Amino acid sequence: MSTSVAPTPETAREAAPAIEKQTTVGNYFVSNYPPFSFWKEESLGDFYSALERSPRPGNPLGIYLHIPFCRKRCHFCYFRVYTDKDSTAIKNYIETALKEMSLYASKPFIGGRKPNFVYFGGGTPSYLSVDQLRHLTDGMKSFLPWDEVEEVTFECEPGTLTEHKLKAIREMGVTRLSLGVENLDDHILEINGRAHHTKEIARAYGYARELEFPQINIDLIAGMVEETEANWRENVRKTIEMSPDSVTIYQMEIPYNTTIYRQMKVEGKLVAPVADWDTKRRWVSYAYSEFEKAGYTVGSAYTVVKDKSKTKFVYRDKLWAGADLLSLGVASFGAINGTHYQNHHDFDPYLAKVSENEFPVYRALTPTADERLIREFVLQLKLGEVSARYFNEKFNTDVVTRFALPLETLRGWGFLSIDGDRIRLNREGLLQVDRLLHEFFLPEHKNARYA
Numbered sequence: 001m002s003t004s005v006a007p008t009p010e011t012a013r014e015a016a017p018a019i020e021k022q023t024t025v026g027n028y029f030v031s032n033y034p035p036f037s038f039w040k041e042e043s044l045g046d047f048y049s050a051l052e053r054s055p056r057p058g059n060p061l062g063i064y065l066h067i068p069f070c071r072k073r074c075h076f077c078y079f080r081v082y083t084d085k086d087s088t089a090i091k092n093y094i095e096t097a098l099k100e101m102s103l104y105a106s107k108p109f110i111g112g113r114k115p116n117f118v119y120f121g122g123g124t125p126s127y128l129s130v131d132q133l134r135h136l137t138d139g140m141k142s143f144l145p146w147d148e149v150e151e152v153t154f155e156c157e158p159g160t161l162t163e164h165k166l167k168a169i170r171e172m173g174v175t176r177l178s179l180g181v182e183n184l185d186d187h188i189l190e191i192n193g194r195a196h197h198t199k200e201i202a203r204a205y206g207y208a209r210e211l212e213f214p215q216i217n218i219d220l221i222a223g224m225v226e227e228t229e230a231n232w233r234e235n236v237r238k239t240i241e242m243s244p245d246s247v248t249i250y251q252m253e254i255p256y257n258t259t260i261y262r263q264m265k266v267e268g269k270l271v272a273p274v275a276d277w278d279t280k281r282r283w284v285s286y287a288y289s290e291f292e293k294a295g296y297t298v299g300s301a302y303t304v305v306k307d308k309s310k311t312k313f314v315y316r317d318k319l320w321a322g323a324d325l326l327s328l329g330v331a332s333f334g335a336i337n338g339t340h341y342q343n344h345h346d347f348d349p350y351l352a353k354v355s356e357n358e359f360p361v362y363r364a365l366t367p368t369a370d371e372r373l374i375r376e377f378v379l380q381l382k383l384g385e386v387s388a389r390y391f392n393e394k395f396n397t398d399v400v401t402r403f404a405l406p407l408e409t410l411r412g413w414g415f416l417s418i419d420g421d422r423i424r425l426n427r428e429g430l431l432q433v434d435r436l437l438h439e440f441f442l443p444e445h446k447n448a449r450y451a
């Protein structure tokens with residue numbers, strides 16, 4: 001039964017609040033809920049108790065490892081990365097991550113589970129040498145074998161990939177290779193501080209194809225410094241020509257800890273030197289239409305996939321449905337038995353804690369039942385539609401009643417409709433989903449900083 005008729009775009013524009021036009025400093029992307037600024041050291045007791053409990057029946061286990069090394073720091077980067085660590089420091093880091101994993105491996109929350117998915121994020125996991133990667137992954141498998149994994153994702157910076165290294169990555173069991181391409185123009189790559197050039201992208205992509213990775217993903221960013229309409233169209237055209245299995249497109253945001261923001265501060269500027277939000281949304285919208293013409297399907301606010309029946313994002317989908325995530329490495333975010341946690345975000349304190357046989361966790365949060373419901377609802381809404389039945393069965397809550405006000409608000413703005421069990425965002429809503437999600441937050445979390 002259709003319970004709504006979306007208003008015309010004209011009425012929607014009248015009703016919707018003013019969208020921030022310019023790109024100013026701050027985090028736009030909603031990656032979790034409640035916001036990280038509510039995670040506290042005082043809640044670490046919850047984390048330690050969560051480790052000692054058996055897992056919730058049927059809840060899958062994933063592993064995330066943060067590799068915080070990069071060849072150069074991109075000017076828009078807000079991740080915890082280091083460009084000055086020598087091979088001794090890197091070796092030490094790998095040993096520490098393995099030791100950290102050993103601390104977790106015997107805890108009751110594992111409950112005999114084997115990992116369902118593994119994710120190597122960064123930073124640049126492909127910065128590691130073949131020997132380092134083999135040692136690392138053999139060690140990880142010795143604690144928790146990968147024979148039941150559905151997906152192993154590995155983020156790469158194209159300039160760090162050789163054929164030899166890609167072979168080793170494939171042999172390790174990686175199923176999804178994610179290439180941080182970002183742009184296909186050398187000038188734009190350079191002025192945004194990227195370490196690689198287009199020649200390296202083409203070479204790495206060619207090797208990866210020959211090695212038949214089950215899924216190759218290309219990351220693009222809409223709105224890098226000096227991006228133009230014509231160049232963006234070229235990016236889209238060239239990416240379609242490469243024919244990757246999936247493409248992830250982010251809209252450029254400028255968080256506080258970026259080089260671009262530091263420069264803005266020096267120059268006394270409030271507006272970042274990148275495209276405004278309307279332009280970035282229009283560029284992503286253009287990309288989605290072109291990919292659709294080429295046979296791709298829009299799978300979320302940020303992804304298009306070539307073959308929906310074969311291309312999965314296990315890591316994303318399981319996490320957004322409340323899976324446990326054993327998270328390792330500096331600054332990484334995890335979740336165990338309903339408690340979220342984050343590791344120390346500086347290199348030396350992280351290493352020091354693990355060397356003392358202690359968990360390197362510095363803040364945690366156990367969401368209430370209502371916060372867990374909001375978390376899953378907002379994260380899954382990034383897929384473009386959610387099932388009300390799913391929430392009824394899992395949380396015993398009718399989300400159409402629980403979220404009556406925000407749903408009506410988004411519907412009034414012309415971005416959302418409810419059709420029987422399905423709550424759907426239209427394309428315009430999907431392209432600005434992160435700002436709309438705040439409507440579902442509890443009042444104390446609205447507009448909180450994601451840091």
Ligand code: SF4
Pocket residue numbers: 069070071072073074076077078079081122123124157180
């Ligand atoms: S490669 Fe990625 S993680 Fe490394 S500096 Fe650039 S944006 Fe940051």
